[in-house]
Amino acid sequence: MSSNISLVALCMFCLIMIHGVSSAINYGEALTKSLLFYEAQRSGKLPSNQRVQWRGDSGLRDGTGSRIDLAGGYYDAGDNVKFGFPMAFTITMLSWSAVEFGSQLEAKKELSNALDAIKWGTDYLIKAHPEPNMFYGQVGDGESDHACWQRPEDMTTDRSAYKIDEEHPGSDLAAETAAALAAASIAFSSSNPEYSSQLLTHSKQLFDFARNHLGLYQNSINGAGAFYASSGYEDELLWAAAWLHRATDDKTYLDYVGGSGNSGGARTVFAWDDKFVGVQVLAAKLVLEGKVEESGSWSGYKSQAEQFICNCIQKGNGNFKKTPGGLLWFLPWNNLQYTTTASFIASVYSTYLDAKKASIACPGGAVQPSDLIAFVQTQVDYILGANPKELSYMVGFGSNYPQQPHHRGASIVSIKEDPTPVSCKGGYDLWFNKNSPNPNVLEGAIVGGPDENDEYSDSRSNFQLAEPTTTTPAPLVGVLAHLA
Numbered sequence: 147m148s149s150n151i152s153l154v155a156l157c158m159f160c161l162i163m164i165h166g167v168s169s170a171i172n173y174g175e176a177l178t179k180s181l182l183f184y185e186a187q188r189s190g191k192l193p194s195n196q197r198v199q200w201r202g203d204s205g206l207r208d209g210t211g212s213r214i215d216l217a218g219g220y221y222d223a224g225d226n227v228k229f230g231f232p233m234a235f236t237i238t239m240l241s242w243s244a245v246e247f248g249s250q251l252e253a254k255k256e257l258s259n260a261l262d263a264i265k266w267g268t269d270y271l272i273k274a275h276p277e278p279n280m281f282y283g284q285v286g287d288g289e290s291d292h293a294c295w296q297r298p299e300d301m302t303t304d305r306s307a308y309k310i311d312e313e314h315p316g317s318d319l320a321a322e323t324a325a326a327l328a329a330a331s332i333a334f335s336s337s338n339p340e341y342s343s344q345l346l347t348h349s350k351q352l353f354d355f356a357r358n359h360l361g362l363y364q365n366s367i368n369g370a371g372a373f374y375a376s377s378g379y380e381d382e383l384l385w386a387a388a389w390l391h392r393a394t395d396d397k398t399y400l401d402y403v404g405g406s407g408n409s410g411g412a413r414t415v416f417a418w419d420d421k422f423v424g425v426q427v428l429a430a431k432l433v434l435e436g437k438v439e440e441s442g443s444w445s446g447y448k449s450q451a452e453q454f455i456c457n458c459i460q461k462g463n464g465n466f467k468k469t470p471g472g473l474l475w476f477l478p479w480n481n482l483q484y485t486t487t488a489s490f491i492a493s494v495y496s497t498y499l500d501a502k503k504a505s506i507a508c509p510g511g512a513v514q515p516s517d518l519i520a521f522v523q524t525q526v527d528y529i530l531g532a533n534p535k536e537l538s539y540m541v542g543f544g545s546n547y548p549q550q551p552h553h554r555g556a557s558i559v560s561i562k563e564d565p566t567p568v569s570c571k572g573g574y575d576l577w578f579n580k581n582s583p584n585p586n587v588l589e590g591a592i593v594g595g596p597d598e599n600d601e602y603s604d605s606r607s608n609f610q611l612a613e614p615t616t617t618t619p620a621p622l623v624g625v626l627a628h629l630a
Contacts, residue, residue, distance in 0.1 A: 171530050174254050176543050176590075177626035180619040181256060183541075183590030184240075184263040186555065187616055189228060189298065190218035190270075200560035200586040204298035205305065208285045209273075212307040216285050219270030223615040224553035226298045227291045230274065230283035231363065231374045234322040235418040236616040237267040238389070239490070241329035242424075243624030246494050248333070250627040260623060261333065268330045268345060271323055277311075278351040283319045283363060284308040288373045295554055295573030299561045302570055308367040316363025320356035321382035322421070324349045328389035346393055353386045377419055380408050385421035388428040403429060404438065409446045412453050412464065415476050416487040418617050426451035427491055427498075434502050452506045455495055458488050459521045461510030471534040471600040472524055479610050482529060482539060482595035483618040489525045490621035492518040493628050519628075526625060529592065534600045541614070542589035549583035550606040552613035556588040557606055578606060592618045 185198040189205040208228070209216030220236065222229045244251060244260050251257040274282040287304045294303050310316035327349035334342040362379060364371035376382075384403055391399035403425065410422030429438075429447035438444045456462030458474060466488075467475045476484035496518035499505060506513040531538040531546065538544035541551055550557070558568055558577045563585075568576065584606070591614035596602040602611055 171527055171532070173526070173626045173630035176526075176530055176540060177251075177254055177256055177623065177630055178259075179540060179543055179590035180592075180623050180626060181259045181263055181590065183588065183592075183614070183619055184220065184266065184616065186588055186591070187220045187222075188218075188266060189221055198589070200562065201555065202299045202561045204301065205285070208305055209282070209307050211305070212282070212309070214273075214276060214282065214307065216270070216273060216282055216307055218266065218273065219285075220267060220616050221298060221555075222617075224551065224556075224609070224613045225288075225291050226296070226301055226303065226554060227286035227288050227373075228270075228284065229288075229370065229374050230271075230281070231319050231322060231370065231376065232418045232615065232617050233267060234271065234319070234326040235421075236620045237264055237271065237326035238322065238329050238385075239487070239617070239620035240264050240267070240623060241326065241333045242494070243490070243621065243627065244333040245329060246497065247624040247627040250630065251623075254627060254630050256627065261337065264330050264333055265341075268327060271327060272344070272348055275323070275348050275352060279355045279359065280309055280311045281316070281320055281323060281352065281355070282307050282309045283316060283367050284370055288369050294570035295558075295578045296568050296570060297555050297558045297561055297573075300568045308369070310363055310366045312359050314366035315355075315359035315361035316366050317356040317360050317379035318376040318382045319363035319367075320352045321379060321386040324352035324356060324386035325382065325389045325421070327352065328386065328393045331393050332389075349386070349390060349393070353383075353390060356383060356386065374418065380406075381410065381421040381425065384410075384425045388425050392428065400432075400438070404443055406443060409443050410450060412450060414466070415484045416454070416491055417484055423451065423454050423487075423491060426454070427495060430495070431498050434498050434504060451491075451495070452508070454488075455492055455506060455518070456508035456510065456513070458492060459508070459513060459517065461508035461513060463509050467598070469596065469598055469600045471528065471596075473528045473533065473596065473600070474525060475598045478597065480594035480613065480615060480618065481597075482592055483615060485525055485529065485595070486592070486618055486620075486622045486625070489522045489625050492522050493625045496522075497628075522625060523629065526622070526629060529595070529622075533596070535596065535602055537602060539593050539595050539602075540619075541591040541593065542587045548593050548602075548604045548612060550604050550612065551584065551588055551591055551593050552606045552609040553584070553588055553591070556584045556586045556591075559585045581605075588614065590619060592622070
């Protein structure tokens with residue numbers, strides 16, 4: 147009898163060990179680090195409360211050639227260009243994280259840091275919008291920037307500013323920025339109502355600009371197409387309208403979303419170039435809350451949102467691919483940006499369902515809110531180290547993480563430690579080709595992630611897998627707050 151009891155105890159211990167992996171992951175610490183990453187990506191004059199100390203002021207003269215002050219904003223990845231399209235999406239997702247999970251962020255004492263991260267972006271977006279029908283969508287040239295390996299503090303590359311206007315439209319860029327500012331206006335509505343109102347004014351103007359002057363932004367900002375080409379602007383226009391409706395409760399925006407002949411259909415990703423899943427989820431929220439009838443286009447939005455979620459959790463008719471280790475795998479370039487957005491969608495939808503005591507009828511069976519969170523946890527845990535490589539793909543988190551993320555500033559000694567200027571080509575010889583850990587730990591950055599076979603090579607030359615972007619951790623801010 148005693149031996150049986152011992153065996154039962156041992157089996158219970160094994161189960162605890164197996165299932166205790168996720169409970170050992172400190173989501174609160176990961177949340178803190180994810181917001182630190184945005185401080186490392188800052189362009190402009192750094193504030194007195196800057197926590198990432200290895201960075202210095204940079205890009206202070208941005209915009210001067212166009213007689214406008216465009217200092218500020220974010221470098222989008224491991225380079226030193228300010229690309230407005232992904233920057234705006236980053237701000238939209240940081241804002242959505244704060245809007246949905248603000249109380250959880252507050253509980254972890256990270257709400258003020260999240261709002262600071264948003265405001266660093268929105269202050270810049272406001273500057274970049276000097277007239278109702280004009281918006282500066284890029285500072286720096288991708289080609290010349292990528293030919294150099296320099297700290298942002300040392301940049302010698304071209305810092306030209308590129309804009310859209312009535313003659314050179316960019317509906318996708320203007321509408322995504324409108325979405326970002328509308329979402330941010332909700333995030334700031336209680337703590338800074340005056341700023342919230344300012345954001346909303348700019349958002350409305352940008353939406354009107356986008357709607358009344360149709361065109362793809364890369365046809366106006368030619369260099370952007372090689373790096374962040376947009377595949378269309380219908381999704382951004384709907385996305386902006388959905389956020390403006392949520393911010394204002396103005397029926398005009400609701401009718402715009404409801405009257406669209408294109409609700410997106412079944413989508414395979416939610417990302418900086420494809421916002422349809424976001425629109426579908428915001429529309430589904432209105433259906434669940436009884437604010438619109440579950441018929442016509444509204445019914446389509448909701449069923450398509452749920453189809454995406456069913457495919458994520460492997461209970462759909464077109465389940466998304468997973469790696470052998472269990473990670474959702476969408477595309478070979480920076481796959482984790484799609485995993486984090488999918489995790490956010492599942493997290494936020496679980497809260498919508500929970501509020502209405504509802505579930506999803508997937509082809510593979512009923513899915514409860516708790517099922518969605520259990521799924522999200524598997525994805526987040528994988529990113530944070532519970533994977534075949536036992537490697538945390540968040541830099542600075544855990545004991546084993548990438549040492550050589552593809553990132554100029556992190557890979558070169560801090561200007562505060564050695565102020566000797568690093569030349570354009572000299573940076574490659576001295577730092578890029580040096581096979582050793584980056585001298586600065588880019589805390590909270592999430593690299594592109596492993597390939598479809600869970601493989602990852604920790605080399606800064608492997609930009610497809612090793613380069614972090616601002617779009618990747620933005621949705622994870624909300625997810626981590628929810629899990630923590």
